[in-house]
Amino acid sequence: MTARSLLARTIAATLGGQMLVVFASLAVPVTAATIATALGLNVHLVGAYSALLFFASAFAALATPTALLRSGSVRIHQAMLVAAGAGLLAVAIASGPFWLIVSAVLIGFAYGPANPASSTLLREHAPPHLRARVFALKQTSVPIGGAFAGLVLPALAQTLGWRWAALAAALLCFAAALALTAWRRELDAGQRGPSRGPLLRALREPLQLVARIAPLRRIGGVALAFGATQFCFSSVFASLLVERVGWSPVAAGSALSLALFCSIGSRLFWGWLADRMQGERVLCLIGVLIAATDIAAACIAPAWPVAAILAVAVAFGFTAFAWNGVMLHLVAEYAPRDRVATATAGVMCCLFLGSAFGPAVFSALVSTGGRTDVAFLILGATSLIAAFSIVRPVAHQPTMTPSTTDVRP
Numbered sequence: 001m002t003a004r005s006l007l008a009r010t011i012a013a014t015l016g017g018q019m020l021v022v023f024a025s026l027a028v029p030v031t032a033a034t035i036a037t038a039l040g041l042n043v044h045l046v047g048a049y050s051a052l053l054f055f056a057s058a059f060a061a062l063a064t065p066t067a068l069l070r071s072g073s074v075r076i077h078q079a080m081l082v083a084a085g086a087g088l089l090a091v092a093i094a095s096g097p098f099w100l101i102v103s104a105v106l107i108g109f110a111y112g113p114a115n116p117a118s119s120t121l122l123r124e125h126a127p128p129h130l131r132a133r134v135f136a137l138k139q140t141s142v143p144i145g146g147a148f149a150g151l152v153l154p155a156l157a158q159t160l161g162w163r164w165a166a167l168a169a170a171l172l173c174f175a176a177a178l179a180l181t182a183w184r185r186e187l188d189a190g191q192r193g194p195s196r197g198p199l200l201r202a203l204r205e206p207l208q209l210v211a212r213i214a215p216l217r218r219i220g221g222v223a224l225a226f227g228a229t230q231f232c233f234s235s236v237f238a239s240l241l242v243e244r245v246g247w248s249p250v251a252a253g254s255a256l257s258l259a260l261f262c263s264i265g266s267r268l269f270w271g272w273l274a275d276r277m278q279g280e281r282v283l284c285l286i287g288v289l290i291a292a293t294d295i296a297a298a299c300i301a302p303a304w305p306v307a308a309i310l311a312v313a314v315a316f317g318f319t320a321f322a323w324n325g326v327m328l329h330l331v332a333e334y335a336p337r338d339r340v341a342t343a344t345a346g347v348m349c350c351l352f353l354g355s356a357f358g359p360a361v362f363s364a365l366v367s368t369g370g371r372t373d374v375a376f377l378i379l380g381a382t383s384l385i386a387a388f389s390i391v392r393p394v395a396h397q398p399t400m401t402p403s404t405t406d407v408r409p
Helices: 003-025 032-039 043-071 073-092 097-111 114-125 128-139 141-159 162-179 181-187 199-212 214-245 249-274 279-298 306-319 324-334 340-369 372-389
Strands: none
Touching: 003 073, 003 097, 003 114, 003 128, 003 141, 003 162, 003 181, 032 043, 032 141, 032 162, 032 214, 043 073, 043 097, 043 114, 043 199, 043 214, 043 340, 073 097, 073 114, 073 162, 073 181, 114 128, 114 324, 114 340, 128 141, 128 249, 128 324, 141 162, 141 249, 162 181, 199 214, 199 340, 214 249, 214 279, 214 306, 214 324, 214 340, 214 372, 249 279, 249 306, 249 324, 279 306, 279 324, 279 372, 324 340, 340 372
């Protein structure tokens, strides 16, 4: 099989798998108002659901490099899809908070391994001069999956009921896991190797690697800050429009989908730009724009016209949902040649911690005082600090040479 064919299949498998996992992760947030009413829960608990999901994701990301040695990237993607499907089944049978907790943990276990498992394949098969664009292309899976969720799930929940909507999404994940079997042997060839020792040490290794290398530390800080804004937007924005502005769940989900559709093109744009200038400068520019968007979101009020609120949503899509491909490209370039998945897992753990604390703190502020403006301003200040920290001079420069991955013997 040609190198081009292998790259095409790698992109299809990793993009498609992550897209469905993102779709599953947003099943509860985009239908939160409907589910909360049916189960007698506070709609703002969606922030706690997302926080638990991303705490589970952080743990799963740290465990991924060891799992890759034992199973290979495609097998990990299959396991992700099965876990996501199981989490959606838990939503379908939920009669109270317990099954929603189970759902958050299972989908978190599905979400965490996606980038460490895919980065090893993409670094191996993507030509160096196209690498940032390939990573950005794969990361369009996030807005595609999110837009799909925002458009389809609220409509299905309204017509068929939210339980049947979750069940249909679960069956889609199971079918995709089965379909990947056809490509597993060729894409996973040569990836498995001996275990690196006790599980506890394996869980520490990604964070230790990020802490040891200065550029990776800065990238981890950016992931923490930018992740908080990104997942506050995806987790609570639709509910915010329903509760604060008075929009219907379908209209709010459509606004989320519009933003995510816009972010598809912007991810490709930022990846193209990062192939032509220093990736850290691109991340700094994105961070400044994220902060400006947070300030605009802090000012949203019920009297705002629809067009103005949609403009803020699109701005979030262009900035807070578009930086991940550039970040993952930089991680793959700064990481030691045999530690790409390990470095990616460490940085993704930082991202997931930001993704967990961001929605949780946001929901707490809104629930106790209704202060969405303060929450958004805090997010903006954090993003701005991280943006300027990333452009400090660094001693280590990224290597643009082909590498082996840390899942080889």
